[in-house]
Amino acid sequence: DVKVTQSSRYLVKRTGEKVFLECVQDMDHENMFWYRQDPGLGLRLIYFSYDVKMKEKGDIPEGYSVSREKKERFSLILESASTNQTSMYLCASYSGGQRTEAFFGQGTRLTVV
Amino acid sequence: SQQGEEDPQALSIQEGENAxxxxxxxxxxxxxxxxxQNSGRGLVHLILIRSNEREKHSGRLRVTLDTSKKSSSLLITASRAADTxxxxxxxxxxxxxxxxxFGTGTRLAVRP
Known part of the structure; x- marks a missing residue:
């Protein structure tokens, strides 16, 4: 079974802290994604990566950065956490191509106080 | 801006009805x-339709795609409480x- 593992299920951080959210996949997928999910807004794409060290901004990249040093790991970084970044963060991986599906981690619920 | 928007935002039906x-x-x-997505957990893939396809079936699911209108529909037949x-x-x-x-999502509640 494909596994996408997010390092924390729940996280509480203080305003101004640098926060790292880690995501690891075990299926050698090329593409990895970070989304945030907020009530009524669905899933919004923050960043995605299609290869090691390759990344593209999604729809809401402000306040975030990412790192992909190894194929299996995609990290989301909140440079200086703010209360409006309190949200559920979902990581996904995707092998690419016309017939494939994305696999999701269980999510990290981040609270910034 | 959001690429996809689902409609309706919420739907409540009786078991056995179509959604x-x-x-x-x-x-x-x-x-x-x-x-x-079940209750705040990760998402699970249901069905995929390619841009050159118009309709696809999988079990109780039927998906249509109209690229000229940039729209798609998902039909769940004979719904069950577990489809909530x-x-x-x-x-x-x-x-x-x-x-x-992703789009904004539809919350489906199926009443037993």
């Missing part, structure tokens, strides 16, 4: 996918990588 959810999107796509979940459409757009963008 129809619609998705509209903005740009040309390579494929469209539907996912299900949120449903999202996602569009795949090939840029330098595969950009997978």
């Amino acid at each position: 129809t959810m619609n998705c509209s999107y903005k740009t040309s796509i390579n494929n469209l996918q539907w996912y299900r 979940a949120s449903y999202f459409c996602a569009t795949l757009l090939k840029s330098s990588g595969d950009k997978l963008t």
Whole structure:
């Protein structure tokens, strides 16, 4: 079974802290994604990566950065956490191509106080 | 801005009835996918339809795609209480990588 593992299920951080959210996949997928999910807004794409060290901004990249040093790991970084970044963060991986599906981690619920 | 928007935002039906959810999107796509999410957990893939396909079936699911109207619908037939979940459409757009963008979702409640 494909596994996408997010390092924390729940996280509480203080305003101004640098926060790292880690995501690891075990299926050698090329593409990895970070989304945030907020009530009524669905899933919004923050960043995605299609290869090691390759990344593209999604729809809401402000306040975030990412790192992909190894194929299996995609990290989301909140440079200086703010209360409006309190949200559920979902990581996904995707092998690419016309017939494939994305696999999701269980999510990290981040609270910034 | 959101690529896809689902309609309705919420739907409540009786067990055994059919549920129809619609998705509209903005740009040309390579494929469209539907996912299900149970109560704040990760999403699970349901069905994929490519841009050159018009209809696809999988068990009790039927998906249609109209690229001229940039819209898709998901029909769940003979619904069960276990179908209660949120449903999202996602569009795949090939840029330098595969950009997978989700809509706002439909919350489905199936009453026993």
